[in-house]
Amino acid sequence: MLRFDDLHLFVRTAELGSLSAAARHLDISPAVASAALKRLEQQLATRLIVRSTRSLRLTPEGEAYLAHARQALQSLEAGQQQLDGSREGISGVLQLSAPSDFGRNTLLPWLDDFQALHPLLHLRLLLGDRVADLFREPVDVALRYGAPEDSSLVALPVATSNRRVLCAAPSYLARRGVPQNVEALAEHNCLLYMLGGRVHERWRFQAGKREQSLVVQGDRISDDADVVRRWAVAGHGLVYKSWLDVAGDVQAGRLQVLLSHSLGEATPLYLVCAHRAQLSKPVHLLRDFVQARCAGLLAQAPWAN
Structure with missing residues (x-):
């Protein structure tokens, strides 16, 4: 039976272009990461990644399997979020800022699905391309393209492979x-x-x-x-x-x-806030939800095929 963490490692390795970088991201040792990848390849009876001392590339079979692995993880993540929401019953007001185009045409329907999973949560959505002042304006978190220039801000990656x-x-x-x-x-x-x-x-x-x-x-x-x-x-x-x-x-x-x-050009999407204290459970759930939806779109990007 395929293991969730093995699939997660494979997808992260493909996204980061490095097994050691994926291991660091998942907080596991390189030896454990290597064993997980080997176990996945043995269960699938095919080679997914070709590695040398300085480079890594997906095999044609690995390229084809990557889209399926991402979809499987997205489905499992959505199911986990639904269970988490029903157990924890998150509530309150979450104030979110997002870019105008991404917010109106991509994020908006996703937020409908997110609130369906968490019906006690209230969203306050601010759309615009002007960079919000997270220290002064009534915003808990913001979705932004590009890493923030202000090093005092907290930035969590959402879609780092976006272009x-x-x-x-x-x-x-x-x-x-x-x-x-x-x-x-x-x-x-x-x-x-x-x-x-x-x-x-x-x-x-x-x-x-x-x-x-x-x-x-x-x-x-x-x-x-x-x-x-x-x-x-x-x-x-x-x-x-x-x-x-x-x-x-x-x-x-x-x-x-x-x-x-x-x-x-690389155009990574981040979730940004002014203080780590603002990284509440609703914020983490929203970030994971949007990250999974973005992964689905990025799997269909021109450079992913």
Whole structure:
């Protein structure tokens, strides 16, 4: 019978690209981690990971099995959370801040499911792309892209493997054509996002060890990330956004991923708070719940296949 902790180790190893890093993350010794991976491979009667002294890679069988392992862990996690909620009956008010696009179009239905598991819990949701002042504003925790620059804040990882992807609507591509390389973006209308008064106009990509960046231009700029995504869906130009923001649009065919041979910028999602005292049981349950849902989306990301 497959063991939960063996599956967990395999998924963490694949995500971190290192068995020793996965062992540290799970607070176990490298020897225990190695034995767990060997046990899983023996039970499946297949090699999942090829290791050398300096590198690690998934076998084709390991790549195929990874999506199933993530889904299994997500299902088990949801079941555990339901049991925990029914036993503990968490209640009170949880004040949460989230980015506008991720909050409206991805997080919102997840929160409906979370409250169904914990009906005594009240949520107060603040959406916006301006970085909330966690020391002054009425917010318990915030979901944020990127590690906080303020080292005094507490940041828990939620989706560390998330990246930006280049997308456009089929209607735009039918009019303007599909860009074949990063340089071709100079010939396209790029929809731009502004945060803190600064326009994010330099788009960065990586193909193997080669890094490329380009300052792009377009006829539309907004300080609301949801507006930029809506412009893209309407066919007004190219957009460079977090996979977690656009995964639903891509899966529904409203947007198409471009330059899939190049990796977009890393855009990790963190749960951030001002003090460790704010890491209550409801906060931990919410973080685990959102982390499991993000893992499901990330398993379908272009770079995961």
